Amino acid sequence: MLNQLTVQQMARLRGRTVAVSTSEADAPATRDRSPLHQRELVAELARQLFAMEARIAYGGDLREAGFTKLLVEVQRARASSAGATSPGIISYILEPLSAEERANYTDAVEFVDVRFLDLDRVGDDSASARALGQAMSLRAMRWEIARNVTALVAVGGRTSGYAGWRPGIADEIASAVKADNPIYLVGGFGGAASWYASAAFLEGGIPNAPAAPWLGAETTGELALPIVDEVVRALRGEVSRNGLTKAENAHLARTVNPDEIIALVLSGLSRVSG
Numbered sequence: 496m497l498n499q500l501t502v503q504q505m506a507r508l509r510g511r512t513v514a515v516s517t518s519e520a521d522a523p524a525t526r527d528r529s530p531l532h533q534r535e536l537v538a539e540l541a542r543q544l545f546a547m548e549a550r551i552a553y554g555g556d557l558r559e560a561g562f563t564k565l566l567v568e569v570q571r572a573r574a575s576s577a578g579a580t581s582p583g584i585i586s587y588i589l590e591p592l593s594a595e596e597r598a599n600y601t602d603a604v605e606f607v608d609v610r611f612l613d614l615d616r617v618g619d620d621s622a623s624a625r626a627l628g629q630a631m632s633l634r635a636m637r638w639e640i641a642r643n644v645t646a647l648v649a650v651g652g653r654t655s656g657y658a659g660w661r662p663g664i665a666d667e668i669a670s671a672v673k674a675d676n677p678i679y680l681v682g683g684f685g686g687a688a689s690w691y692a693s694a695a696f697l698e699g700g701i702p703n704a705p706a707a708p709w710l711g712a713e714t715t716g717e718l719a720l721p722i723v724d725e726v727v728r729a730l731r732g733e734v735s736r737n738g739l740t741k742a743e744n745a746h747l748a749r750t751v752n753p754d755e756i757i758a759l760v761l762s763g764l765s766r767v768s769g
Contacts, residue, residue, distance in 0.1 A: 507768040511645040516667040520686030554587040611635040641670035646677040652687035660706040662687040669720040677737035682748035692748035695730035738766030
């Protein structure tokens with residue numbers, strides 16, 4: 496994979512931080528694409544980015560069999576073979592970790608704690624207030640990621656049962672649009688990433704995943720994000736923003752071939768990283 500890029504192109508990614516937005520889709524896009532295939536793709540993408548001395552930002556917890564643990568495994572394998580010593584993962588978390596838990600990951604992970612305090616609802620312990628607080632905290636975390644990375648790669652993602660106003664990956668895509676970051680939509684594995692890839696590059700419909708009614712209207716102010724229509728319009732203009740042509744973005748929206756996906760993402764990143 497790496498020999499498809501020049502040494503100069505590879506060097507452009509050194510020290511950069513790429514956000515990887517992924518979670519298992521509600522249902523695979525095709526019969527031959529399982530959650531295992533998605534994990535294998537994410538692991539291989541991580542290997543290639545670590546090999547270029549780029550870092551990966553990910554928002555999520557440390558659940559067993561979760562993607563954070565997968566990234567840690569890949570980072571540690573890379574460090575063992577290449578002698579790397581700096582953490583390759585920036586993990587944005589909402590739930591506090593003990594000093595003991597953090598110490599278990601100092602070789603691989605730099606943790607960033609995200610705290611959001613809704614001053615208008617301090618002391619309100621109702622179910623609706625807790626749900627709104629969680630939605631606001633998740634939005635704050637995703638915006639913090641977008642502000643601190645070079646680009647976003649989105650794969651899969653739930654389209655139901657989410658805790659915010661939009662599916663998590665939809666929030667991360669909208670945050671990246673707001674931050675004017677290059678975005679790479681891997682559509683072949685289904686989920687929210689597929690929705691946006693199809694709408695932007697394959698003439699699909701505008702994504703529609705309504706929020707739970709008790710959340711009310713989306714938050715405004717600093718945490719406000721572009722509406723879905725604006726996000727799709729921005730993605731359609733990604734031809735030069737993410738370094739890929741319209742045809743390349745359309746292929747990235749369709750293909751399930753890991754080699755093709757990673758080659759397109761790395762090629763685009765190398766073109767826009769200076």
